[in-house]
Amino acid sequence: MMKKDLSIEFCGVKFPNPFCLSASPVGNCYDMCKKAYDTGWGGIVFKTIGFFIADEVSPRFDILNKEDTPFVGFKNMEQIAEHPLEDNLRDIARLKKEYPDRVLISSIMGANEKEWEELARLSEKAGADMLELNFSCPQMTSHAMGSDVGSSPELCRKYCAAARRGSKLPIIAKMTPNITDMCEVAIASLEGGANAISAINTVKSITNLDLDKYIGMPIVNGKSSISGYSGKAVKPIALRFIQQMRMNEKLKNVPISGIGGIETWEDALEFILLGSSNLQVTTSIMQYGYRVVEDMKDGLLHYMEDNNIEKLSDLVGRANDNIIPAEQLDRTYKVYPNIDLDKCVGCGRCVISCYDGAHQAMEWDEEKRQPKCNHDKCVGCLLCGLVCPVGAISKGEVKFKPNRSNGRKEKDIIL
Amino acid sequence: MSEKYTESLEKGYTPINITSELSRCMLCLDAPCSKECPAGTNPAKFIRSARFRNFKGAATTIRLNNALGSICARVCPTEKYCQKGCVRAGLDDPIDIGRIQRYITDQEEKLNMQILKKGPANGKKVAIVGSGPSALQASASLAVMGYKVKVYEKESKLGGYLRYGIPTYRLPNQVLDKEIQRIKDLDVEFITNTKVGETISMEQLKKENDAVIVAIGYSYGKKLPMFNSLDNVEVATDFLKRVKEADGNVELPSNILVIGGGDVAMDVVTTCKILGVKNVTDVVYEEFDEFRASKKELEAAQKLGVSIIDGYKPIEVSDKNVVFAHRKIDALLKIKADLIILAIGQYQGNDTLGVDFDKNEAVTLDEYRTSDPKVFVCGDIAKGDKTVVCAVKKGKEVAAAIDTLLEGDK
Numbered sequence: 092m093m094k095k096d097l098s099i100e101f102c103g104v105k106f107p108n109p110f111c112l113s114a115s116p117v118g119n120c121y122d123m124c125k126k127a128y129d130t131g132w133g134g135i136v137f138k139t140i141g142f143f144i145a146d147e148v149s150p151r152f153d154i155l156n157k158e159d160t161p162f163v164g165f166k167n168m169e170q171i172a173e174h175p176l177e178d179n180l181r182d183i184a185r186l187k188k189e190y191p192d193r194v195l196i197s198s199i200m201g202a203n204e205k206e207w208e209e210l211a212r213l214s215e216k217a218g219a220d221m222l223e224l225n226f227s228c229p230q231m232t233s234h235a236m237g238s239d240v241g242s243s244p245e246l247c248r249k250y251c252a253a254a255r256r257g258s259k260l261p262i263i264a265k266m267t268p269n270i271t272d273m274c275e276v277a278i279a280s281l282e283g284g285a286n287a288i289s290a291i292n293t294v295k296s297i298t299n300l301d302l303d304k305y306i307g308m309p310i311v312n313g314k315s316s317i318s319g320y321s322g323k324a325v326k327p328i329a330l331r332f333i334q335q336m337r338m339n340e341k342l343k344n345v346p347i348s349g350i351g352g353i354e355t356w357e358d359a360l361e362f363i364l365l366g367s368s369n370l371q372v373t374t375s376i377m378q379y380g381y382r383v384v385e386d387m388k389d390g391l392l393h394y395m396e397d398n399n400i401e402k403l404s405d406l407v408g409r410a411n412d413n414i415i416p417a418e419q420l421d422r423t424y425k426v427y428p429n430i431d432l433d434k435c436v437g438c439g440r441c442v443i444s445c446y447d448g449a450h451q452a453m454e455w456d457e458e459k460r461q462p463k464c465n466h467d468k469c470v471g472c473l474l475c476g477l478v479c480p481v482g483a484i485s486k487g488e489v490k491f492k493p494n495r496s497n498g499r500k501e502k503d504i505i506l
Numbered sequence: 507m508s509e510k511y512t513e514s515l516e517k518g519y520t521p522i523n524i525t526s527e528l529s530r531c532m533l534c535l536d537a538p539c540s541k542e543c544p545a546g547t548n549p550a551k552f553i554r555s556a557r558f559r560n561f562k563g564a565a566t567t568i569r570l571n572n573a574l575g576s577i578c579a580r581v582c583p584t585e586k587y588c589q590k591g592c593v594r595a596g597l598d599d600p601i602d603i604g605r606i607q608r609y610i611t612d613q614e615e616k617l618n619m620q621i622l623k624k625g626p627a628n629g630k631k632v633a634i635v636g637s638g639p640s641a642l643q644a645s646a647s648l649a650v651m652g653y654k655v656k657v658y659e660k661e662s663k664l665g666g667y668l669r670y671g672i673p674t675y676r677l678p679n680q681v682l683d684k685e686i687q688r689i690k691d692l693d694v695e696f697i698t699n700t701k702v703g704e705t706i707s708m709e710q711l712k713k714e715n716d717a718v719i720v721a722i723g724y725s726y727g728k729k730l731p732m733f734n735s736l737d738n739v740e741v742a743t744d745f746l747k748r749v750k751e752a753d754g755n756v757e758l759p760s761n762i763l764v765i766g767g768g769d770v771a772m773d774v775v776t777t778c779k780i781l782g783v784k785n786v787t788d789v790v791y792e793e794f795d796e797f798r799a800s801k802k803e804l805e806a807a808q809k810l811g812v813s814i815i816d817g818y819k820p821i822e823v824s825d826k827n828v829v830f831a832h833r834k835i836d837a838l839l840k841i842k843a844d845l846i847i848l849a850i851g852q853y854q855g856n857d858t859l860g861v862d863f864d865k866n867e868a869v870t871l872d873e874y875r876t877s878d879p880k881v882f883v884c885g886d887i888a889k890g891d892k893t894v895v896c897a898v899k900k901g902k903e904v905a906a907a908i909d910t911l912l913e914g915d916k
Binding site: 158436442443 | 596
């Protein structure tokens with residue numbers, strides 16, 4: 092039996108595990124949240140509440156596919172809660188009463204300081220453990236709210252301060268990725284009174300067009316809009332923003348709740364290793380249901396067992412120091428591909444990609460249908476290994492560029 | 507009973523599962539699949555087109571090469587040709603190229619594409635005797651090159667073995683009709699119920715045309731003399747024709763013995779099983795490792811519960827009993843059956859044309875010429891394999907040979 096523990100503290104609040112629903116369609120009412128808790132989620136960010144009541148379109152989602160993989164990315168046009176504020180507050184109170192050991196985070200969004208302050212007060216009164224300030228929904232029908240707010244440091248600072256006036260609970264400021272530098276907004280939020288940052292909200296997008304009607308998807312009576320994109324496709328963008336905050340002097344220790352395309356325990360661990368001590372999930376739940384958390388938790392426990400990790404917090408931020416500016420990378424050597432001809436099935440894809448996308452180094456034996464790397468031409472980019480459909484190409488011999496070994500041996504290089 | 511016979515035995519792809527099969531393709535360099543087809547099919551190109559959602563381009567690749575693309579998609583023993591070279595087989599299973607081709611040609615039909623276009627008339631005429639697959643391909647190839655083509659068929663319906671031999675569950679008549687319609691759209695003229703040598707003479711065809719192609723096929727099933735005394739014996743081609751014309755509405759006994767192990771034999775045993783015959787026993791001269799039938803057809807027959815016994819030849823018949831002896835070991839097998847179907851091969855069997863067929867076997871394949879300079883042969887009676895895909899190959903080659911000869915006349 093595994094004895095490891097997934098519990099972790101985030102902003103002084105203890106979570107039984109780091110996995111939370113993010114503020115979205117998946118945590119929209121009491122029944123949904125109850126089922127999520129019963130399935131094992133550690134916390135829930137209830138779908139954003141406000142005085143604004145959303146009036147939604149139909150249909151409201153779209154997906155990006157690649158070959159036979161659906162849901163590479165997901166587009167969502169829903170705004171904040173469509174239920175009346177008092178119903179949401181009542182649900183929050185009931186959930187907290189029935190699940191006192193689970194964490195409930197109230198996501199709020201106001202149109203002005205007064206609303207932010209009042210929503211914070213009402214959430215604390217309903218029993219929420221924490222607040223998340225939604226500065227980042229990209230599809231609001233009011234420009235006084237949503238990601239337009241999240242790209243302004245002044246507004247974020249001001250609204251954090253307003254929420255702080257309304258409540259003493261820990262405050263998380265939720266960031267939009269529709270911005271060049273997240274750090275400036277995150278710092279302003281902390282200055283205003285936020286205790287933590289969650290990132291990222293969805294990326295502004297157009298996923299597909301109907302080619303007969305010349306309309307974006309989904310079609311709403313002949314038109315469509317730009318709206319938020321999520322799922323696996325945005326994970327790299329989320330990880331990049333989180334790392335950039337960790338590399339900023341003022342943000343290197345701020346608690347981060349990581350969001351963006353988490354579907355497996357491996358995705359989750361990547362967010363943790365880059366500094367997230369809390370995780371939020373929506374898109375994989377929309378595709379597969381709350382049950383996805385079972386294997387996220389179990390997979391993480393197995394990893395901890397295999398790697399002798401006592402507590403989850405020991406993993407937080409472990410990879411941050413290994414992401415460095417490009418100018419500091421070691422450029423003194425190249426790695427040649429190692430082709431395992433027993434595994435090679437002779438498709439020649441490495442040859443095509445090397446010629447058309449790299450340096451024409453992979454040669455082809457037409458008779459034997461076998462690739463062979465010409466070291467004189469190979470630059471060690473290893474595109475061949477990435478396109479090989481059977482994993483027959485791995486990192487092989489290390490070769491220092493002329494006069495640059497500096498006394499080091501091949502084995503000194505970490506591949 | 508007949509519904510099962512007319513229903514496709516193998517399901518086609520849906521827009522969803524075609525995508526996953528296309529994604530399995532490794533999109534090889536110098537793809538081996540494209541080197542294995544006798545008819546020159548280029549699966550690597552049309553699969554790549556479909557993979558990148560250019561279904562019209564995929565259909566064009568198939569059709570320009572093969573006027574019987576949607577038929578071949580259904581009946582070709584692909585494991586002997588394109589799929590044999592499939593690199594994916596080194597990982598798990600080869601790509602189901604036939605089924606992909608079927609989906610693409612179905613799309614071609616749904617979209618009502620007209621890919622083949624008749625060429626500018628060159629004033630030359632060709633007559634074709636027979637309307638089987640090689641005749642159909644030759645007529646299309648010639649029409650595209652600008653020839654005026656007339657096809658003479660002795661039966662009331664067109665298609666030869668495609669019409670009267672291949673069972674409906676493998677090749678529905680609508681698919682064949684559509685394929686022939688595409689050729690008719692090239693202004694090829696088809697004349698049915700006309701047996702050359704009887705209704706119209708070979709001399710007349712030669713007089714009216716610049717060239718005559720004889721593609722009369724191996725229409726007649728072989729018999730073994732020892733079975734002459736029995737009255738419960740039927741030849742496989744007759745049986746298949748009888749069932750197909752009746753859309754499967756035939757009365758069959760519950761115990762049938764089939765002799766033979768080629769693709770025709772597999773069609774017979776599978777048809778029997780589909781029509782509900784309880785005991786179908788197939789005794790085959792060859793042993794399994796030298797089997798002639800396509801593996802796919804063999805597996806389908808076995809899955810339906812046909813008992814296939816390999817390595818035996820008939821030595822004695824009496825009443826409804828047939829005694830077989832093993833070819834190599836000392837073993838006898840005695841089977842009593844209500845109906846015995848012989849699927850031991852076909853022959854040409856038409857001597858009313860006055861054509862020197864024997865000459866053909868002696869000449870090289872790419873000429874298709876007889877001793878008569880105006881007369882060419884094609885299809886099963888020409889040298890080479892007797893599958894539909896080879897008929898297509900021969901149809902294209904005979905058309906090219908005629909064009910070389912006649913254009914050379916200028």
